[in-house]
Amino acid sequence: MSLDLRHDVPLAPLTTLGLGGPATHLVDAADAAGLREALDWSRSRDLPVLLLGGGSNLVLPDAGYRGLVLRTRVPGLAFEARAGRVVVRAGAGVPWDEVVRASVERGLAGIECLSGIPGWCGAAPVQNIGAYGQELAETLVAVTAYDRDGGEVVRLPSAACGFGYRNSRFKSADRDRFVILSLSLALAPDARPRPRYPELADAVAREADLAALSPGEALRLVRERVLALRRAKSMVIDPDDPDTRSAGSFFLNPVLGARAFDGLVERLADHGISAPVPSYPAPGGVKVPAAWLVERAGFHRGQRHGGVGISSAHALALVNRHGTTAELLELAVSIQDAVERISGLRLEIEPTIVESPPA
Ligand SMILES: Cc1cc2nc3c(=O)[nH]c(=O)nc-3n(C[C@H](O)[C@H](O)[C@H](O)COP(=O)(O)OP(=O)(O)OC[C@H]3O[C@@H](n4cnc5c(N)ncnc54)[C@H](O)[C@@H]3O)c2cc1C
Numbered sequence: 035m036s037l038d039l040r041h042d043v044p045l046a047p048l049t050t051l052g053l054g055g056p057a058t059h060l061v062d063a064a065d066a067a068g069l070r071e072a073l074d075w076s077r078s079r080d081l082p083v084l085l086l087g088g089g090s091n092l093v094l095p096d097a098g099y100r101g102l103v104l105r106t107r108v109p110g111l112a113f114e115a116r117a118g119r120v121v122v123r124a125g126a127g128v129p130w131d132e133v134v135r136a137s138v139e140r141g142l143a144g145i146e147c148l149s150g151i152p153g154w155c156g157a158a159p160v161q162n163i164g165a166y167g168q169e170l171a172e173t174l175v176a177v178t179a180y181d182r183d184g185g186e187v188v189r190l191p192s193a194a195c196g197f198g199y200r201n202s203r204f205k206s207a208d209r210d211r212f213v214i215l216s217l218s219l220a221l222a223p224d225a226r227p228r229p230r231y232p233e234l235a236d237a238v239a240r241e242a243d244l245a246a247l248s249p250g251e252a253l254r255l256v257r258e259r260v261l262a263l264r265r266a267k268s269m270v271i272d273p274d275d276p277d278t279r280s281a282g283s284f285f286l287n288p289v290l291g292a293r294a295f296d297g298l299v300e301r302l303a304d305h306g307i308s309a310p311v312p313s314y315p316a317p318g319g320v321k322v323p324a325a326w327l328v329e330r331a332g333f334h335r336g337q338r339h340g341g342v343g344i345s346s347a348h349a350l351a352l353v354n355r356h357g358t359t360a361e362l363l364e365l366a367v368s369i370q371d372a373v374e375r376i377s378g379l380r381l382e383i384e385p386t387i388v389e390s391p392p393a
């Protein structure tokens with residue numbers, strides 16, 4: 035048995051929130067063989083399995099996890115020119131921002147706006163990470179994954195991943211079925227970035243005229259500006275910034291069709307909120323910023339709820355200030371209730387809320 039099993043492992047330090055009790059067992063798998071061995075070990079003991087990456091998009095129970103926590107730490111980052119594109123292959127255990135940094139350094143466009151997103155590559159397709167007008171699905175070619183149903187390694191092309199806004203089959207219909215081992219992306223060499231997101235486009239324009247820069251310089255500038263914007267909102271992990279003890283945005287931005295949006299405007303007006311309701315075009319209608327709704331519902335940045343609270347830099351990030359998961363979830367529900375009262379919308383929680391399996 036070559037499994038490097040550890041027992042009674044504190045999980046809080048393995049997450050960006052710093053919350054959650056210990057795991058009864060934890061193992062790191064560096065390849066498909068190690069993964070299969072770990073899954074066989076848990077199956078033979080009838081133990082549930084929790085897939086963990088960098089721990090930046092999940093909330094773990096205070097009671098810990100009674101089962102096997104499995105981290106897929108497949109290494110490797112490679113670049114290969116093919117048919118006018120460069121295919122980037124990254125192992126599940128590679129930090130996502132390392133892929134962005136190395137790609138921008140090589141002058142490859144397509145993921146520069148996704149700079150600074152924490153976590154590992156294996157989880158990036160799970161919620162189709164996105165930021166500043168770009169999302170993973172735009173450049174992802176395929177993932178390789180271990181199919182726990184079929185007991186084999188499969189290649190899933192992008193079209194088979196069921197990508198949507200912060201969603202995929204890995205987060206919905208086939209949650210926990212596939213363990214992602216690696217992903218491949220197709221990036222554009224020597225392409226000048228064209229930031230679409232107004233806040234980013236303005237920040238870039240204040241620094242330079244992108245058209246006057248070489249494509250490589252332009253890419254580097256976009257990455258730099260994205261990182262600066264993110265840092266200002268405490269959205270880049272920084273041990274010296276207590277507002278980064280979060281899981282990023284805690285709620286998804288609601289996407290509404292035209293009629294639902296009109297209904298929202300009316301309902302808000304009934305509650306005395308007649309300011310123009312912000313909205314941005316999105317597939318299927320318009321996106322309404324959840325942070326705006328949270329603030330209209332009476333919550334404010336920096337607000338405390340026992341040992342947790344709302345980030346002082348961003349109304350959508352719930353932060354741990356030496357509290358508990360129970361307090362965090364209590365705060366989340368009180369925000370959902372208050373937003374629902376004024377808007378009729380129930381905000382959807384973005385991170386995975388992990389339940390502790392029964393003893
Ligand atoms: C400060 C901050 C800022 C953030 N900003 C953004 C942002 O701008 N945009 C954005 O989209 N997200 C953002 N996030 C959320 C998060 O960084 C991403 O969702 C990231 O991809 C999660 O990666 P992870 O390795 O930490 O996954 P984890 O949190 O460890 O896991 C997330 C989910 O993926 C599953 N999973 C993990 N590894 C695998 C695997 N190998 N195979 C299958 N399933 C797996 C887990 O079971 C869990 O359900 C932010 C988070 C923080 C803390």
